[in-house]
Amino acid sequence: MPHYLGIDVGTSAVKAILVDERQAAVAEAEVPLQVSRPQDLWSEQDPETWWWAVQAALKQIRATAGAAFGDVCGIGLSGQMHGAVLLDRDNRPLRPAILWNDGRSFREAEELRAQHPELSRAMGVIPMPGFTAPKLAWLARHEPETFRAVRKVILPKDYIRLKLTGDVVTEMSDAAGTWWLDQAKRDWSDAALAATGLTRDHMASLTEGSQVSGTLRPEIAEQWGLRNDVVVAGGGGDAAAGAVGLGAIEDGSAFISLGTSGQLFVTTEHFSPAPEALVHSFCHAVPGRWFQMAAMLNGASCLAWAAHLLKQDIGELLCKAEAAYRRPSTILFLPYLAGERTPHNDPYARGVIFGLSPETDQTDLVQAVLEGVAFSFADARRALEQAGTSLTHAGMIGGGSRSAFWARIFASVLNLPMVRYEGSDKGPAFGAARLARLATTGEAPETVCTTPNILETIEPEVHLVDLYRPRVEAFRSLYQALKPEFVPS
Structure with missing residues (x-):
């Protein structure tokens, strides 16, 4: 099989x-990673740790389901978007990868926006410090010797592809987040590359996420006990791969992703840029589809931060908060622990807990954190509405969807029905497996990318909708009041 x-x-x-x-999960594995923050606003990882973690994860799967693992005929890749993996002429990393939540290139992003205002619509969004292009502009200014040594710039998942196949390839949805891809043409933009001192020679080859990007190297196949013709699909950036896993490939399909970061994602059948609303309009991981997305830098990671701070298990904290829940909290939490993208484009924004009193306890703090993340999605919904996209309901995926x-x-908070699906926490990895199947079999995406079974649909509660509305406005006012204080002196 x-x-x-x-x-x-x-x-x-x-x-x-x-x-x-049958698209049933046979085995799963997870290997934790650490992020390095050597300076304020910096966020980095060593690409080799990704490869080590991939091998460790597959070792676990082989131990759990060895016979089934031996029947693998296709591999799909997903990964964190926007990261800058910088390779030398021998395809070795020149320095640690600069990640999506790294804010050091804010100045360079502003300069790109001011100097090349005509490019933002074609790129699908204004340049922001999380994207790959401003990172390379920063590198040219601050690490010129490294910049001159760069032969290829690739994305995190594509480093694993390089290890698997020996090929330097990416696909449309991940390339979309670099600020170098012409989204309508689904091709690199020579003008955007030139704006950062690069050419097509520095870029990976492009393919669609559901197409074959290469085959497994013989030595890797032998090491893992796999056949010698295993296909490696193009795959997708984590947001697009999560959509594939949820079956969100048709026009108007919408979902909320609650992983380390957060996204409010809507599939479109046409490229619909709205850079003025700070909405991302990017290529999807399947051909002939695009998506609009509001991207927040802080999602379920805020809850993990609170659990670490309180030295308690996340599950226990949630149970206690739910048991005590009656109405919106009097405490406001700004969830901007790593800055924010939509709607503020503010890498200097930081987390805030406002409204503490002698009576405040742990469950109050946890509820405020849960609400603060939800309030940031209210901002995301408003940004999408400003871009002309309205929602009637939304699915939920990622760890927070549990x-x-x-x-x-x-x-x-959103006054929107929330749909929870079976296996929704599997997210991008499951979508990557679907893309592997499409690349291997050539099936039509709509036959494979179906919607999972619904666990439940949670409707808005009218009295809570009314109570939350002024709290969302207070949340917005608090950020605006504190924004000048976030800027470093």
Whole structure:
């Protein structure tokens, strides 16, 4: 029986999933990763740690389902978007990768926007410090010797592809987040590359996410006990791969992703740029589709931060907060621990807990954190509406989707039904496995990328909708009041 492997190179972990031809999960594995922050606003990882984690994850899967693993005929890749992996002429990393939540290139992003205002619509969004292009402009200014040594710039998941196939290839949805891709043409933009001192020679070859990008190197196939013709699909950036896993490939399909970061994602059948709203309009991981996305730098990671701070298990904190929940919290939490992208484009923004009193306890803090993340999605919904996209409901994926209590808060904050699906926490890795199947079999995307079974639909609660509305406005006012204080002196 054919099996398909999905690998997701995330920020906090590498996740792998093995699925059979019925799309049932046979085995899963997760290997944690660490982020290095050597200076303020910096966020880096060593690409070799990704490769080590991939091998460790697959070792776990082989131990769990060795026979099924041996039947793998296709591998799909997903990963954190926007990262700058800089390779020398021998395809070795020149320095640690600069990640999506790194804010050091804010000046360079502003300069690109001012000097090349005509490019933002074609690129699908204004240049922001999280994107790859401003990072290279920063490198040219601050590490010129390294910049001159760069022969290829690739994305995190594509470093794993290089290890698997020996080929330097990326696909449309991940390339979309570099600020070098002409989204309508689905091709590199010579003008955007020139703006950062690069050419097409510095870029990976392009393919679609559901197409073949290469085959597994013989030595890797032998090492892992796999056949010698295993296909490696183009795959997708984590947002697009999550959409594929959820079956969100048709016009208007919408979902919320609650992983380390957060996204509000809507599939479109046409390229619909809205850079003025700070909405991302990018190529999807399947041909002939695009998406609009509001991207927040802080998602379920805020809850993990709170659990670490309080030295308690996340599950226990959620249970206590749910048991105590009656109405919106009087405490406001700004969730900008790593800055913010949509709607503020502010790498200097920071987390804030406002409204503490002698009576404040741990459950109050946890509820405020859950609400603060939901309030940031209210901002995201407003940005999408400004871009002309309205929503009637939204699915939920990612680790945060495991909590029905959090989904209840989201439903009332957004005044939008929240749909929880079976296996929704598998996210991008499952989508990558689907893309592996499409590349291997040539099936039509709509036959494979179906919607999972619904666990429950959580409707907004009218009285809570009314109570949350002024809290969202207070949340927005608090950020505006504190914004001048975030800027370093």
